[in-house]
Structures are given as C-alpha cells and as structure tokens.
Amino acid sequence: MDTKQDSNPACPVPLSAYEQILMAHGGGGTLMHRLLEQVFYPAFGNPILDQQGDGAILAPAGGRLAFTTDSYVVHPLFFPGGDIGTLAVNGTVNDLAMCGARPLYLSAGFIIEEGLPVATLKRVAASMAQCAAAARVHIVTGDTKVVEKGKGDGLFINTSGIGIIEHELVIQPRSLRAGDVIVLSGDIGRHGLTIMAQREGLTFESAIESDCAPLVDPVLAMIKAGIDIHCLRDLTRGGLASGMVEIATTAGRQINLEERAIPVREDVRGACEIMGFDPLYIANEGCFAAFLPERDAALALEILKAHNCNEAACIGTVTAGDAGLVTMTTSIGSRRIVAMLSGEQLPRIC
Amino acid sequence: MRYIDEYRDAHLVRGIAGRLAALVTRPWTLMEVCGGQTHAIVKFGLDELLPGGIRFIHGPGCPVCVTPLELIDKANLIAARPEVIFCSFGDMLRVPGTAGDLLTLKAQGGDVRMVYSPLDALKIAHDNPKREVVFFAVGFETTAPANAMTVYQAHRQGVRNFSLLVAQVLVPPALAMLLASPERRFQGLLAAGHVCTVMGYREYEPLAERYGVPMVVTGFEPADIMQGVYLAVKQLEEGRAEVENQYKRSVHRDGNLTAQRLMQDVFTVTTRQWRGIGKIPDSGLKLREPYLAYDAELRFGVSEHRVAESTDCRSGLVMQGAIQPAECPAFGRLCTPDQPLGAPMVSSEGACAAYYRYRPKKL
Numbered sequence A: 001m002d003t004k005q006d007s008n009p010a011c012p013v014p015l016s017a018y019e020q021i022l023m024a025h026g027g028g029g030t031l032m033h034r035l036l037e038q039v040f041y042p043a044f045g046n047p048i049l050d051q052q053g054d055g056a057i058l059a060p061a062g063g064r065l066a067f068t069t070d071s072y073v074v075h076p077l078f079f080p081g082g083d084i085g086t087l088a089v090n091g092t093v094n095d096l097a098m099c100g101a102r103p104l105y106l107s108a109g110f111i112i113e114e115g116l117p118v119a120t121l122k123r124v125a126a127s128m129a130q131c132a133a134a135a136r137v138h139i140v141t142g143d144t145k146v147v148e149k150g151k152g153d154g155l156f157i158n159t160s161g162i163g164i165i166e167h168e169l170v171i172q173p174r175s176l177r178a179g180d181v182i183v184l185s186g187d188i189g190r191h192g193l194t195i196m197a198q199r200e201g202l203t204f205e206s207a208i209e210s211d212c213a214p215l216v217d218p219v220l221a222m223i224k225a226g227i228d229i230h231c232l233r234d235l236t237r238g239g240l241a242s243g244m245v246e247i248a249t250t251a252g253r254q255i256n257l258e259e260r261a262i263p264v265r266e267d268v269r270g271a272c273e274i275m276g277f278d279p280l281y282i283a284n285e286g287c288f289a290a291f292l293p294e295r296d297a298a299l300a301l302e303i304l305k306a307h308n309c310n311e312a313a314c315i316g317t318v319t320a321g322d323a324g325l326v327t328m329t330t331s332i333g334s335r336r337i338v339a340m341l342s343g344e345q346l347p348r349i350c
Numbered sequence B: 001m002r003y004i005d006e007y008r009d010a011h012l013v014r015g016i017a018g019r020l021a022a023l024v025t026r027p028w029t030l031m032e033v034c035g036g037q038t039h040a041i042v043k044f045g046l047d048e049l050l051p052g053g054i055r056f057i058h059g060p061g062c063p064v065c066v067t068p069l070e071l072i073d074k075a076n077l078i079a080a081r082p083e084v085i086f087c088s089f090g091d092m093l094r095v096p097g098t099a100g101d102l103l104t105l106k107a108q109g110g111d112v113r114m115v116y117s118p119l120d121a122l123k124i125a126h127d128n129p130k131r132e133v134v135f136f137a138v139g140f141e142t143t144a145p146a147n148a149m150t151v152y153q154a155h156r157q158g159v160r161n162f163s164l165l166v167a168q169v170l171v172p173p174a175l176a177m178l179l180a181s182p183e184r185r186f187q188g189l190l191a192a193g194h195v196c197t198v199m200g201y202r203e204y205e206p207l208a209e210r211y212g213v214p215m216v217v218t219g220f221e222p223a224d225i226m227q228g229v230y231l232a233v234k235q236l237e238e239g240r241a242e243v244e245n246q247y248k249r250s251v252h253r254d255g256n257l258t259a260q261r262l263m264q265d266v267f268t269v270t271t272r273q274w275r276g277i278g279k280i281p282d283s284g285l286k287l288r289e290p291y292l293a294y295d296a297e298l299r300f301g302v303s304e305h306r307v308a309e310s311t312d313c314r315s316g317l318v319m320q321g322a323i324q325p326a327e328c329p330a331f332g333r334l335c336t337p338d339q340p341l342g343a344p345m346v347s348s349e350g351a352c353a354a355y356y357r358y359r360p361k362k363l
Helices: A030-044 A084-097 A118-135 A190-200 A216-224 A239-251 A266-275 A294-306 B010-023 B035-043 B069-079 B090-094 B102-107 B118-127 B144-156 B171-180 B193-199 B202-211 B222-238 B257-266 B289-294 B296-300 B315-319 B351-358
Strands: A064-072 A102-113 A138-147 A155-165 A181-184 A231-234 A254-258 A288-292 A313-319 A326-329 A335-337 B028-034 B054-061 B084-088 B112-114 B132-139 B162-168 B188-192 B215-218 B243-245 B267-274 B278-287
Touching: A030 A118, A030 A138, A064 A084, A084 A102, A084 A118, A084 A155, A084 A216, A084 A231, A102 A118, A102 A216, A118 A138, A118 A155, A181 A294, A190 A266, A216 A288, A216 A294, A231 A239, A239 A254, A239 A288, A239 A326, A288 A294, A294 A313, A335 B351, B010 B222, B028 B035, B028 B171, B028 B193, B028 B222, B035 B054, B035 B188, B035 B222, B035 B351, B054 B171, B054 B315, B069 B084, B069 B102, B069 B132, B069 B162, B069 B296, B084 B090, B084 B118, B090 B102, B090 B112, B102 B112, B118 B132, B118 B144, B118 B162, B132 B144, B132 B296, B144 B162, B144 B257, B144 B289, B162 B278, B162 B289, B162 B296, B171 B188, B171 B202, B171 B278, B188 B193, B188 B222, B193 B215, B193 B257, B202 B215, B202 B243, B215 B222, B222 B243, B257 B267, B278 B289, B289 B296, B315 B351
Parallel strands: A102 A138, A254 A326, B028 B054, B028 B188, B084 B112, B084 B132, B132 B162, B188 B215, B215 B243
Antiparallel strands: A064 A155, A102 A155, A181 A288, A181 A313, A231 A288, A254 A313, A326 A335, B267 B278
C-alpha cells in the first residue's frame, strides 16, 4: 500500500476544476483570486496591473488627458467580426481617439452571470488582450462581480479609458465652422445588422460581419499630418444620422449630407431593403466622421485610405443655416430632413 | 442594386416629372392608398417634384394605424397573462392602447416577443408546449396569406397551444367607402402594389367604372410613384376611368391564386372597425369555422371588450385624406413618436410618422 497517497488530507474536490462561474467566484475569496489568476492576469498582464493594488498608479507625461467610460451588454456575446471583448476594448479606445487622444490605459469591470462557462470568459479575455495589444493600451485595473443566474444575460463589461492629448487642437462640436466638410472613414450599417441577424436567426446570402475595429491610427495620422480637425465622432448607437443630429445641435450649425456619397455595401443595402431599415440609423463599431476645413479634405482622404479605410469619402458640409438641422440630398436629387429616431428601428410589416 | 437603383435614377424620375408637367392642364388630386407609398413620397420629396396643381392626399393603407383601439387593448389583456407568449410584428409593440402599449407591458414582465414572420410564432409554440403562444395578425391582404399558412400548418401539425388575434383588413371596401363619400377630395387613385401582388386588381375594375375614378396599381420606388401619377393624370386629362397596372414586375390582373385559395380556406370576410374611421361592412377577415380553435379572442374570452377613442387624435381625418398630418393641432406638440396619441405617429407606414421623420418642417 502506498501510504503517502492514502494519508494525503487535501480535499478531493479541486478548486480550479469548476467549468462554470459560481456565485463564489465573486465573493472576494480564494475562488475569486483563482479566477483572476487563471483568466484575467494571464490575458492582461502588465507591470501596473501586476502590482495588484486597489487602483492603478499612473504617471502620464504632461498635457491634457481624455477620460471616457462605456458599458457593453451585447447579445449574443460572440458574432461574426467580433465579440463583447473586442467591443469593450475598441469601443472605449475609439472614444478616446475621437477626443484626439492617444489611448494609454483601460479599466475593465465584469459583471458575470452565475453559470457562464469559464471557457467563455477566457475567450473574451483573450479577445480583449488581443485588441489591447493592437491598440497599444494596457488594461491596468479591473473588477469582477457575479450575479445570480437569470439576472445577468451572461456577461456585462464596463471599460473606462484614459488617453493623452499630444497636440493643441480643440476637437469638439463647438469647433465646427461653416464651410467645414464631413469625411466618413468607411461604409456604414454592418455592425448593427450583424447583431440583429445573429439575434433573430436571420441568414442572408452573403455573410455580413461587424466592422468592429480600432480607429486610433488613422486619427493620430491625420493629426500628425497637420490636418485642422474640428470634430470627430464614432457612429455607434443610432448610426450616422443620430451622430450628425447630435453634433449639429451641440454646435448650433446646420449639416447637409449627400446620400449618393455615403458608402453602403451592396449586401448591407440588400438586407436593409428587405427588412425596411435605413442604414443611416444602424450602429457601427469601426467607422467615424471627421469635420475639417475643405482645404484639408483631400489629404485626409489620402491618409485614411493609407490606413485601411478604403471606402473613406466626403459626405457633406457644415453651413451656417438652422442650428441643429440636418438635411440630405437624396439619390433622386430632392432634399429631406434627417431627424433623430424616437427608439429603435423596427422591421417592416408589408 | 437590381430593382432598386434603376427606379431611383434621378434622371428618370425628373424625366417623368417633366412629361407630367407637359401633360397637365388643370389641378388634380390623387390619393395614394398604401402607407409605404406615403413614406416613399415624403422621404424622396416626390410631392415637391409634381407640377403645380397636382397634389397627393394620403389614404388609410397603414394596417397598424387602422387596427381598432379595442384590439390593441385585447392584445394587452392577453399578453399580460402569465401563461402567454405574445408575438407581434415590431410596429404593433409601440401603438398606444387605453392603458399603455405592448413594449411597456414587456418592461413590466410580460412575455412579448417581436417576430419577423407568423411562422416564427408557430415555432415558438412548438418549442414551448406548456405556454400559450398568440400571434397578432395585423395587415391588409399582403400579410393574410402568411397568416393563413401559419394557421393551416398549426392545424395540420396538431399544435394546440397556438392562436391568432386577428386584425386583418381588406382594401377594396375601404376604397368603396372613400369613393362613395360626398366629401371625396380626390379624382384619381394609386392602388397599393403589394396588396395587388396577392389579390390582383380585378376587384378594382367595377369601382373605377362605378365612380369614374382612374386607378393605377403602383409600386414603391420614386420612379414607380411618378409613373403611377403620370398614368393617372393622363387618364384624367383624357376623361378615362380605368384600372391600369404600373407595377407589372410584381402584379398580374389575377394576382397570386395559390395565396388567395389559402386565404379562402382559412379566413372568411367579416365586418371590421377601422380605427379613426368607423365600421366598414365586409372589410376584414376572420377565421373560418374549421379553424375557430385558433382564434385568440375566443380562446381567452376577450370578445366583449369595448373602449372609447381619444378625442385629441385626428388620425381618422388624416387617413381619409381630409387633413394633412401637419394640419392636426396635436402634430409635433402633444403628439410625437415618443408620446403618440394614435397609431399613425408610431407606425412605419403611418402618414404622421412620415411627415414627422422626413419633413418636420418646411425646407
């Protein structure tokens, strides 16, 4: 008889063998620390996070800081072109880029529903790590909480971000000037349509994927080239239309768009026509609008196209007209108003 | 994109407008029946391309808008029951009833689900054998075949936990009422292209002859609508009153006979209340005797529910073309898509919603 094994007093239930998240994983005890050690520290590890303090001690170089926060509740968690992790990093990185900042640090807070497979959490963490590396940011602090089954839709993530502004431009809606042109970085409608199709089990002949991507490099390249950017906006919830209305209202200017200039892929157009959606109102996760003087437009387009923004186009202008009004010249040459929608777009009936 | 781009060609559309201007010698008013056509007209500003004297008034072709308030309330009553999964097209979720809408009920814990097709609702019934699944069957003749198919399939498959809250309406009786009205303000009509895809246009021929009103079955793209207007005005200028088909790529005179046979098997004609307009004889569909087990009003005992309409909402006048949405005192003030008084302000085919979204003010 091998007495060494027989007399081992260790508990036969291995703590690390749980395949699903339990309430105890949010309890602040050993199970929670095991979760951090097995999932988050390996994925996000960096000298600041590894200090494991209650907060991160940062020492950015002097200058203005940009600070933003966003929460991610997408369902399903995984979809063609991305997942909740890619959104959580790129979304916050992009908000910093829209301030004209170079993103530096992110925090990541997780609210996990009891029963979520640990493998799912690992997959999300790996996505986040990959996106953070691509955007050259570090995830330096975070939090995990677990809620009871039925109270969490799988996983919610909040990320906050800090970036540094390394130029003198004042990038905000109030900087808009009459005569500015609006440069769109790419085609619209892919992300929202992808999520809707996944959620509702719709299939289209061509596979539509989310456009989720970081926007830092094209923005910083434009700033570095001396382009006098007045305003930037990534076109997430509410799409291009809502972004334009918000900016026109805050800036107290009128915006005029050219429908024929707005890039929309054929498969997105086709899906929108069948469902009765207007691509102008569909969320995007890798597309932004830049407001800049007309003299800088050609260079801006050149820089965008050199940074994989192959569909970049000038889509409109800012005028002194009615504050908050957004108009559009339609494909048949008439003009109509582009307004904010009350709620979500709903599919057509007949 | 085929069937879209060529019908949105600016050159073509303006060419038709030019030919129309050369043709017209006196003012004419046309009614376009379908809400989808109304939205296209306002979205593309087609009314502003018409020569002076030609104008549109908007008809009652929005099935969400004409669903009576009492049916909305019945939907809410049924959806509030804990055993029910209530399925509906999206637009119906926002229409206000007497005590709120289905979206609010969802937020309060009701199991209300948006579906893209009635067959989705049948699948939900298969997947949830212990729950009662109800589908809100709204629409004109366009949606009737799919709803009929769903009941037919449910019956064939022996599905017991599925029922339909029927709100189907028919276009020709409503047109007959509008045509017969002594206050009729239009001389020509653009008939609804997708309704006619299903039903054909034979049943419009006696109406055109009896009332001396030309009718053109029209599509939904800018070039379709402009061409429909051109053909209607040409008839008026020439003193003719016939039914013509502009939407030939989709519509045949007899329509889709298979769809019609299925509708006749499952449904029978009944009198329906049209919200804001009133009772129109033989203007709706109800389930036939063999399928009455699938009628949600009977199943849930809500047949006798009665309500009174709000007096602030003028949707009835809008849908009969008596006023334009902006002429309603509540438009944009008391009544907005966020806080609608009636259905035309929330429905994606409602005239009030079209004006609020695309033309909240004059450009």
